[in-house]
Amino acid sequence: MSDQPADSTTLRFRRWEQRTEVPLFGASLLFLFGYAVRVLAPHDAELWRTLALALVGATWLIFAADYVVRFRLSGLGHRFIRVHWLDTVVLLLPLLRPLRLIRVYTAVQRRREQPRLSLHARVIAYAGTSALLLGFSASLAVYDQEHMAEGASIRTFGDALWWACETLTTVGYGDAVPVTPGGRVVASGLMACGLALLGAVTGSFSSWLLQVFTREDEKKPPEGR
Template identity: 65%
Template sequence: MDDDDSRLARWENRSEVPLFLLSLLFLGAYAAHVLATGWPQAAHTALLALIDAVWACFAVDYLVRLRLSGHRFGPRYVAHHLLDTVVLILPLLRPLRAVHIYQVMQRRHEQPRLSLYGRVISYAGMSAVLLGFSGALAVYQQERYAPGATIRTFGDSVWWTCETLTTVGYGDVTPVTFWGRVIAAFLMLMGLALLGAVTGSFSSWLYQAFAREGELPPGR
């Protein structure tokens, strides 16, 4: 098992950065496919082929990680590698594995470059931007031609995504399709999770700051 762990670590060290760059390529190709409506059909066919090829790379990486882990695929493996499984099913979220890139880089250093609170804020901010952009693209693709849709432009979709992730929810624009609402439910859950992570981290930082300055009441 130790040999399996070392082989898995070597694979991660070699593959994480190239796969992260591929994830950005995937996101860019998908964005061009959704937004560049004036491009010829041949260009969209090439974009779809590129998207499929990059996803195939993600699938190969997932299978290699499964093989090198020494475990069998099943509920237990999925539970312990939830992020890997989610980004395979929803490759638009693959850039979220930037967290793993940071971990790979830190194996070469004894101390982290950022504090825990700094990392939480950085990851939450990056995740919010990524989820917002990806969610806006996905909802726009589902809603733009739907009968009775209120999300007709990409700007409408971005505005709706900001409302959803920040849990404001004005209700001026809403998805009407089935898959649009599925995406909306996912973004609502992620918005709550991100808000909770940032709020909890900030509260903990304030508590420690007050404790260091002796401003907390006795017994706390």
């Protein structure tokens, strides 16, 4: 009897997650769109910048409301912050919401009998899409911090995109380097995420190749003496 309330709480929590993951991902794209307009709009376009700021604030309030609901439904109390640490980080830094893409795909696949993609294809798709979204988000953030700074080498959004490509691929030519504290914080986060995503892609691709070669070897007829 004592397990029944816990089971009921877990069921409600999972149902809430399944129902909200996809809408929340849509809200995260709206957040990213609003942030992009806010950063890239000319300074004299006050109306667009104000509307973009309102969109950013509204979508963040949606994230905060979802966090509070899941905090209460989890039944974990303050342990929720430690157990679901990524949710806490994403709430504080909404530009990291692309990291939750895997959970969105999982929520969608729960409605199907079998995944459409193999495990290796899913890992590559997750990592590739996350890298694109995180790279774009980091480009916006570092451009916002750097383009007006004294001695900055990132003056245009094109420079910021080039810097993000260098950082994600761990190339680091050194021609575009953040000079502000905020820009360096963004760079540190992107470097860590880039290493993780690159490792996921290369590891999964290598594993897939090994499986293909193994199957090909198994199909070969035994060599004659």
